[in-house]
Amino acid sequence: MKTLDLSGKTAIVTGASRGIGLAAAQALATAGANVVLTSRKQEAADAAAAQISGSAIGVGAHAVEEDQARRCIDLTLERFGSVDILVNNAGTNPAFGPMIDQDHGRFAKTMDVNLWAPLLWTGIATEAWMGEHGGSVINTASIGGLGHEADIGLYNVSKAALIYLTKQLALELSPKVRVNSVAPGVVRTKLAEALWKEHEEQVAAATALARIGEPDDIAAAIAFLASDAASWITGETMVIDGGQRLGDAAPYRRGASIGV
Numbered sequence: 001m002k003t004l005d006l007s008g009k010t011a012i013v014t015g016a017s018r019g020i021g022l023a024a025a026q027a028l029a030t031a032g033a034n035v036v037l038t039s040r041k042q043e044a045a046d047a048a049a050a051q052i053s054g055s056a057i058g059v060g061a062h063a064v065e066e067d068q069a070r071r072c073i074d075l076t077l078e079r080f081g082s083v084d085i086l087v088n089n090a091g092t093n094p095a096f097g098p099m100i101d102q103d104h105g106r107f108a109k110t111m112d113v114n115l116w117a118p119l120l121w122t123g124i125a126t127e128a129w130m131g132e133h134g135g136s137v138i139n140t141a142s143i144g145g146l147g148h149e150a151d152i153g154l155y156n157v158s159k160a161a162l163i164y165l166t167k168q169l170a171l172e173l174s175p176k177v178r179v180n181s182v183a184p185g186v187v188r189t190k191l192a193e194a195l196w197k198e199h200e201e202q203v204a205a206a207t208a209l210a211r212i213g214e215p216d217d218i219a220a221a222i223a224f225l226a227s228d229a230a231s232w233i234t235g236e237t238m239v240i241d242g243g244q245r246l247g248d249a250a251p252y253r254r255g256a257s258i259g260v
């Protein structure tokens, strides 16, 4: 039987100082993996690793800096002996407003962190370990990459491209390395505060499952995709959004219909 057990495996989670990354690191550790948590700051990575119940270390590594990515993967191999799972989770959204008004600085930062970094880390991990021994890569995309929204077009373009990159890499790295994405809806994290903080009730009411997401909701899917239970899944993007992509649920609920 295929199992969710990750004993003996080692996972790197980028952007794991808080939010979805921290929850993913805990889910992977709970399933038995050694976990390496990254943040731009060593202290934040250490503080996050200290919260994990299981085998964990923190490594300061800016996701876009190649030398820091290499150092993190080298440290992981030295410490744990393998890099079986890579969660490309670090993400940013420095741009708000119409796409047409964006400048090159915001465009470059968004694309660098959300798109280039997953390619960079996957390349290094493949060369260092996964290409020979196999592995599972999970990219944190977004439902924004599957649709259209006002004012966060640049972020959504980066996530749409990440979904495409996931499929491309799933083919290029086959059959040894599986590459999948998760596409969260609105989740209670710092990055997404603008989407829920002032109007959580409204967002929850419009969501089929009647609440916004919690980091653990996404973490569970990441741990599944990392495991042998998902061993025949690659190039896929798993939507985890409580039904948000279905549209406003309120008018469909029992008692909401006005009838004719």
Ligand SMILES: NC(=O)c1ccc[n+]([C@@H]2O[C@H](COP(=O)([O-])OP(=O)(O)OC[C@H]3O[C@@H](n4cnc5c(N)ncnc54)[C@H](OP(=O)(O)O)[C@@H]3O)[C@@H](O)[C@H]2O)c1
Binding pocket: 014, 015, 016, 017, 018, 019, 020, 021, 038, 039, 040, 041, 044, 061, 062, 063, 064, 089, 090, 091, 092, 113, 140, 141, 142, 143, 183, 184, 185, 186, 187, 188, 189, 190, 191, 192
């Ligand atoms: N929350 C949502 O509703 C939602 C929905 C869809 C997708 N997502 C995606 O989920 C992922 C995680 O975001 P989150 O919502 O959990 O946000 P969060 O709580 O704000 O966490 C973001 C994480 O990314 C790290 N980070 C940012 N830039 C980095 C860089 N250049 N190098 C390394 N680490 C970096 C941050 O670490 P430091 O600040 O410590 O460096 C932090 O650990 C992102 O890819 C985001 O796009 C979130």
